Amino acid sequence: MGQTFDAKELLDERYGKRGTERRENFRDDAFLYYFGEIIRNRRKELKMSQDQLAELVGKKRPYISRIENGEDIRISNLVLIANALDLSIQLTAK
Numbered sequence: 001m002g003q004t005f006d007a008k009e010l011l012d013e014r015y016g017k018r019g020t021e022r023r024e025n026f027r028d029d030a031f032l033y034y035f036g037e038i039i040r041n042r043r044k045e046l047k048m049s050q051d052q053l054a055e056l057v058g059k060k061r062p063y064i065s066r067i068e069n070g071e072d073i074r075i076s077n078l079v080l081i082a083n084a085l086d087l088s089i090q091l092t093a094k
Contacts, residue, residue: 011023011026014026029070032070032071032072032073033070035067035070035073035078036067036068036069036070036071037068038087039064039067039068039081039085039087040068042085042086042087043064043068043085046085046086048085050064050065050068053081053084053085056084057077057080057081057084058080059077059080064081067081
């Protein structure tokens with residue numbers, strides 16, 4: 001049987017303990033990647049081009065491309081894009 005890994009231990013080893021700058025940077029980058037994937041997948045599901053989405057939200061196509069590739073996104077722009085793609089955003093307390 002193959003070797004098993006504990007995800008927390010693996011993250012601690014590769015990116016440092018939770019709360020360290022390196023680990024928090026990894027977490028932030030992971031969220032941006034995740035948001036980009038959701039946006040890209042939904043846009044494609046709607047058979048919409050990046051140009052069409054950009055026009056709907058009043059941005060340029062390269063901006064949509066950067067978002068889909070995991071670059072930083074302002075919350076106000078995330079809301080605009082989510083609305084254009086008929087997605088909801090939910091915030092919950094931990």
